[in-house]
Amino acid sequence: MNKLAFLFPGQGAQYIGMGSKLCENFSVAGQVFDEANEALDFDLKKLCLQGSMDELTKTENTQPAILTASVAAFKVYMQEIGIKPDYTAGHSLGELSALCCAGGIQFADAVRLVRQRGRLMQQAVPEGIGSMAAVSGVEKEIIEKECYLVSKEGNIVVVSNYNSLEQIVISGHVKAVNAVGEQLKSMGARVVYLKVSAPFHSPLMQPASDSFREELKKYNFCEMEWPVISNVTAKPYPSKDQIIDYLSVQITNPVKWQSTIEYLQNSSINKAVEMGPKAVLKNLLRSNTSISIFSSETTEDILHLKKKLISEKETETVNNGMMFITRCIATAVSTKNRNWDENMYQKGVVESYRKLVALKEELIKESTQPTEEHIEEALHLLKQILDTKLLPDNEQKDRLNKLFIETGLKSQIGSL
CATH class of the missing domain: 3.40.366.10 (Malonyl-Coenzyme A Acyl Carrier Protein, domain 2)
Structure with missing residues (x-):
């Protein structure tokens, strides 16, 4: 996902x-x-x-x-x-x-x-008072230690950016930044003094x-x-x-x-x-x-993104669709019944369950992946079953939310 x-x-x-x-x-x-x-x-x-x-x-x-x-x-x-x-x-x-x-x-x-x-x-x-430098090739703990050793009242240098595992930026008074920079260079670090107008962060x-x-x-x-x-x-x-x-x-x-x-x-x-x-x-x-x-x-970037993200989103929906329908069937079976009206049970549970199973079997028979319409049909049938079994609304919402999250379809289908 x-x-x-x-x-x-x-x-x-x-x-x-x-x-x-x-x-x-x-x-x-x-x-x-x-x-x-x-x-x-x-x-x-x-x-x-x-x-x-x-x-x-x-x-x-x-x-x-x-x-x-x-x-x-x-x-x-x-x-x-x-x-x-x-x-x-x-x-x-x-x-x-x-x-x-x-x-x-x-x-x-x-x-x-x-x-x-x-x-x-x-x-x-004021311009000329502060400086910054990008450092790579040495562990962050060493950089932090050197900043601590050099810093004193009126001559401060600190780590200002933990940019990546490979790059850290130091910032402070010009003299302090230069002192740490040169010390780190002697340890094998690569130090690049930045053209900035102030000692940010x-x-x-x-x-x-x-x-x-x-x-x-x-x-x-x-x-x-x-x-x-x-x-x-x-x-x-x-x-x-x-x-x-x-x-x-x-x-x-x-x-x-x-x-x-x-x-x-x-x-x-x-x-x-x-x-x-x-x-x-x-x-x-x-x-x-x-x-x-x-x-x-650029326009090319947007077109590339459009092709990449939208096509993958559609594929993701399809691939997770069969899992969603299968989980709907399992949820229908495992939910306790609280409705003893036989006519309602026959129509709302038995018939809906048969349709749900038939939907999955038809997709397997035709070697067809579920579309969003199939997924919505499965959701509709499951809700009919849960409603007929008199499952309380809050429990229904919890189960359906869990179903969406487990199958990675929550954002594709929309809110309940």
Whole structure:
């Protein structure tokens, strides 16, 4: 059974022209950019499609630009494919994109929030004070230990991103980051100093975190339509009530991306769609063989996704259909009868049961896989039997829900 996640990229995925392919071919994508223009009162669309890289790279522009491109990809996906995710997650800034697409934050609010988030993060530390570096080739425990040994009052360095088993990012004061970087190099690590405007996800961002918390308090939030995993906890948000706290703390805390991916794996996610520009998250997972990741950036990506996900969904329904009908027969037999009216029993139980068995035998005889219509017919007959046997409504619902879950057909058939 396929289980699907949506992944949303963070800062660093931006480039001039992002979103252009979707805007050219899907009007809904262009509408998202137009809504962002209106919410921000400046031409974000023009900046993304044909602006200068220097302007786009400014944090206050980068964040709303990536969020808008991600939401545009999500809108196109939902219009063209429409298969909802089991989970969503976003890397740093991407967490706000994930919350927005899950319905937790209205789009216009999300765009305004991330623009302010970018400004606050940029203002928190004067340029030239902070630095970040990506580290690979050495165990995380060693990196954590070196950060601890170097850090002292006024010269801090911490792990800011647990990106994958192969990559960790450190962040803090320039001198401290350089010291840890050089020490790790001497141990055989590969260290790449990043071109960033501030030491993100470190204690130096505390002023931004405090100010962003006050900004978040001005907005209203909604419950999410599907689970969104927090960067802070690497677990789903319990409810909308944690949005202000989690998004504030996230600015100073490390991004637990590797733990997030492990949570998805443990939740049986085997397919994911990267909603947004480039393939940064796909590349982070290149050594992960249990989750197949698809892009959503171009028309070709959407067509490929459509073919892949919809055809597999139809196949999955067919393959699990016979199991569903067989379980319906078993449930009908095992359910205790509470109705002693012989006429009702004959019509509601005996005749319905015979039809249910005949349905399965006919499919086997014709070597035909069940269609969705066959599955719905089996469900209708089983409900007639359970109703006639006077099984209480709450017990009926529990048994039918269990039946759907065990056969992997709950999402295909719909709600009871």
